[in-house]
Amino acid sequence: MNSLSIILPAKNEAEGLRRTLPAIRELFPQAELIVVDDGSTDDTAAIAASHGARVLGAPYSMGNGAAVKRGARAASGEILVFMDADGQHDPACIPRLLDKLAEGYDMVVGARDGSGQANLHRGLANRFYNWLATRMTGHQVMDLTSGFRAVRADKFRQFLHLLPNGFSYPTTSTMAFFRSAYPVAYVPIPVAKRVGNGSHIRPVKDGIRFLLIIFKIATLYSPLKLFIPVSLSFFATGLGYYAYTFATQHRFTNMSTLLFSAAVIVFLIGLISEQITNLTYLRDS
Numbered sequence: 001m002n003s004l005s006i007i008l009p010a011k012n013e014a015e016g017l018r019r020t021l022p023a024i025r026e027l028f029p030q031a032e033l034i035v036v037d038d039g040s041t042d043d044t045a046a047i048a049a050s051h052g053a054r055v056l057g058a059p060y061s062m063g064n065g066a067a068v069k070r071g072a073r074a075a076s077g078e079i080l081v082f083m084d085a086d087g088q089h090d091p092a093c094i095p096r097l098l099d100k101l102a103e104g105y106d107m108v109v110g111a112r113d114g115s116g117q118a119n120l121h122r123g124l125a126n127r128f129y130n131w132l133a134t135r136m137t138g139h140q141v142m143d144l145t146s147g148f149r150a151v152r153a154d155k156f157r158q159f160l161h162l163l164p165n166g167f168s169y170p171t172t173s174t175m176a177f178f179r180s181a182y183p184v185a186y187v188p189i190p191v192a193k194r195v196g197n198g199s200h201i202r203p204v205k206d207g208i209r210f211l212l213i214i215f216k217i218a219t220l221y222s223p224l225k226l227f228i229p230v231s232l233s234f235f236a237t238g239l240g241y242y243a244y245t246f247a248t249q250h251r252f253t254n255m256s257t258l259l260f261s262a263a264v265i266v267f268l269i270g271l272i273s274e275q276i277t278n279l280t281y282l283r284d285s
Contacts, residue, residue, distance in 0.1 A: 004031040005077030009067030010085035011038040014047045021051035023091040032077050036067035065169035069160050081150045089148045093189045097150040106155045106182040110148035110189035129213065136221045137178040142186040145170050155182055168213050175220040179281055223277055227270020235263035
């Protein structure tokens with residue numbers, strides 16, 4: 001059996017760890033248990049250490065993605081399991097992820113149902129992300145933003161340089177696996193109500209950040225799938241406006257020129273982005 005490391009990014013999650021860590025230890029007494037303390041101001045580090053976890057501390061908060069990267073670098077297991085420290089993820093679901101991974105997948109993600117979303121707006125946003133990622137990749141994406149996942153360590157570490165320090169590491173890592181033709185699977189899981197502190201999500205700031213994820217999804221996988229429709233939209237608008245001004249004023253206007261130019265520029269940017277993406281995922285055989 002492959003060695004296992006279970007990694008929990010944690011920021012002020014002492015209460016959640018009191019419930020989660022004993023359950024993990026009971027199920028996986030031989031697994032390496034790592035808690036990445038992301039600048040907590042409560043007893044997160046002490047609680048983690050008291051339950052036998054290896055604690056990686058930070059002098060200040062660097063973000064959920066940064067904690068995941070630090071944990072992945074430090075882990076010694078061939079299989080890595082990432083899960084939240086707030087009690088939402090049930091350790092009893094880990095064997096289901098590992099069983100699916102053993103079927104030949106390189107990443108298995110715990111897919112939440114609608115009740116597992118933080119609120120209605122987050123649920124609708126995640127449904128849109130799942131739809132967009134499915135269209136981009138051609139594979140059914142059941143939960144693009146779930147942080148509960150099992151991965152093969154050697155594959156996951158190939159993409160650490162791509163992962164952001166913030167909350168969108170699940171999106172980035174999933175799209176990177178799809179882009180590199182590493183098989184990804186989803187396993188339905190229940191999600192409990194978080195314990196301890198409230199969610200770290202900030203509605204306005206994180207709303208803008210999640211909007212940017214839409215563009216990251218496209219540019220991580222295939223930029224031309226985003227830029228070509230935008231380019232065609234500019235071209236069609238310019239062509240329509242030219243037809244209108246020619247019929248009414250018998251002339252070619254500056255606005256039509258601007259729209260046609262924008263169409264060409266957007267297409268060229270997409271072409272360059274596509275080449276950069278190809279170089280990003282280029283690996284020695």
